[in-house]
Amino acid sequence: MREELRLALAALEDKKAFDIVLLDISKVASFASYFLMCSGDSSRQIQAIADEVEEKLKENGIRPNHIEGYRHAEWILMDYVDLVVHVFSKSARAYYDLERLWRDGKRLDAQKVLNARTRKMQASARR
Numbered sequence: 001m002r003e004e005l006r007l008a009l010a011a012l013e014d015k016k017a018f019d020i021v022l023l024d025i026s027k028v029a030s031f032a033s034y035f036l037m038c039s040g041d042s043s044r045q046i047q048a049i050a051d052e053v054e055e056k057l058k059e060n061g062i063r064p065n066h067i068e069g070y071r072h073a074e075w076i077l078m079d080y081v082d083l084v085v086h087v088f089s090k091s092a093r094a095y096y097d098l099e100r101l102w103r104d105g106k107r108l109d110a111q112k113v114l115n116a117r118t119r120k121m122q123a124s125a126r127r
Contacts, residue, residue, distance in 0.1 A: 002113065004062055004083055005034060009114040011052040012038050015045065017087070022113065023105035033082040035102060036110075039093050043073035049087045050076045 005022065012020055017038035026033040040046035050070060057063070057080065066079040074092040078085040086098060 002116070003060070004057065004080065005036065005113050006116065007056045007060060007062070008036055008053050008080075008083065008085055009110055011056040012036075012049060013114065014056075015040075015049040015052045017049050019093070020110045021099060022108040022110040023099075023102055024108055025102055025105040027106070028102070028104045032079075032084045034108075035084050035086060035098065035105065037086040037088065037093070037098060039088045039090055041090075043089070046073040046076060046087050046089060050078060050085075053078060053085055053087075 009020070009022070017040055019037075019039045021035075021037045023035040023037070024033065025035055038049065040049050047070060050067070050073075054064060054067070062080060064078050065081050067076065069076040074089045075096065076085075076087040078087070088096070
């Protein structure tokens with residue numbers, strides 16, 4: 001699962017997503033282990049973020065169970081079973097306020113997870 005998280009985080013970074021939040025919800029939900037939330041500035045950027053997440057994970061044999069909200073691009077939900085990716089517009093994120101709703105989840109340091117991927121790639125490049 002950690003590799004799936006790192007790939008998704010790299011995709012968010014590549015498409016300049018902002019306000020990235022990673023929650024471990026495994027202790028408070030039975031349907032998923034992680035929520036990965038971010039925001040984009042426009043519907044075009046929100047779709048590009050979702051496209052990049054889907055592409056990076058697909059390259060590694062990971063396909064979404066379900067995607068919804070893509071057409072309107074206010075809130076795109078990408079269900080990867082244990083990982084649910086939420087890509088929001090600023091207004092939708094403020095309105096739905098998932099961080100408050102899932103406040104019992106454990107907030108993880110997304111940058112540390114992403115940096116672990118970078119270190120792993122550098123180590124394999126040295127070999």
